[in-house]
Amino acid sequence: MTAFPRSQARLSALRRRMAETGTDLVALGPSSHMAWLSGVHPHGDERPVMLLVSQGYAGFLMPALNAAAARADTDLPFHPWRDDDGPEAALAALLQASDATGAGLSVVLDETMRTDFALRLLDALDAPRRRFTDDTVGRLRAAKDETEFQAIKAAHLINDRAVRSAFAALKPGMSEQDVVEVIKASYKEDGAELEFCSICFGASAGFPHHYPGATRLENNMAVLIDTGCRLDGYPSDMTRCGYFGTPDDRYREVFGIVEQAVQAAVAAAKPGVRASEVDKAARDVITAAGYGGHFLHRTGHGLGVDIHEPPYISANSDVVLAEGNVFSIEPGIYLEGQFGVRLEEIVILRAGGAEIFSEMPRDMVVLGQ
Known part of the structure; x- marks a missing residue:
């Protein structure tokens, strides 16, 4: 044997x-x-x-x-x-x-x-x-078994704790890179390693793939945290958004639209559905609200041993989704020079639909008022 x-x-x-x-x-x-x-x-x-x-x-x-x-x-x-x-x-x-x-x-x-x-x-x-x-x-590889599900779930619970810690640590004058260090320390405490981390303050979040740097947190500034760890060979990935100060009406509007897009895509994600249909569900919400030109990327990517792997949830994908597929749903609206909002969940397809790995709510995190 x-x-x-x-x-x-x-x-x-x-x-x-x-x-x-x-x-x-x-x-x-x-x-x-x-x-x-x-x-x-x-x-x-x-x-x-x-x-x-x-x-x-x-x-x-x-x-x-x-x-x-x-x-x-x-x-x-x-x-x-x-x-x-x-x-x-x-x-x-x-x-x-x-x-x-x-x-x-x-x-x-x-x-x-x-x-x-x-x-x-x-x-x-x-x-x-x-x-x-x-x-x-x-x-x-695209059809995850129960062992893989448990590994990915464990990584996401660690990620939840790290993101909560990062939001709780926010203070005026902190740099984006300072927040990366808070997240790395949280991962280390839970026995995981940093896979990637994008911290975006204010206008930095207007770019989908911003690299964290010296930008410092000020009052009345949007915050986007997109991060993931790796535990026992499998990664996590999640994006949450909030506001340090008092969110204005525009930010609240955009946040609400992106949240609706996430809900629409999660509801559309079922075995037998084409990946393009999930992308369309999210994109239609954002387009109907007048922000279609500000949704700059596909709706999602697969996740497994690799942080990005098939299936890809894009407008031109004819891939038929199947039970056991694990992928992100992460629509976003990016207003260059102002702010961006992206909300991301990793889901696994069950017979009845999509199950979300993270247990952290997507609610807007409002701090520092």
């Missing part, structure tokens, strides 16, 4: 999917795909490393200097190679073991693999037909 049952279950699921899609070989580089499937996350540099999976075999092309460290995470066979020998013979042996020597094989390539790794593999095959991982590993 394998010492790595989770990886074995995922490998079996991949082989079933390969049979359904007529795939002869899956090739993964040192990426989140490899980590998800095998638990192995080797150092990625110029030395070729890949995991090949066929119906009868799964094994690694592995630089010899990384083999001992990687062995702790898998019982799959290694085809090691040394710097003074090069990877050619080891790759040929791996392809032979994988029964991947025929002509016209259907090969799935890791889209995040280094180009030189991918070309080395393709050059070693005979007229392969290649595509990326969307309908194999990518599809399997």
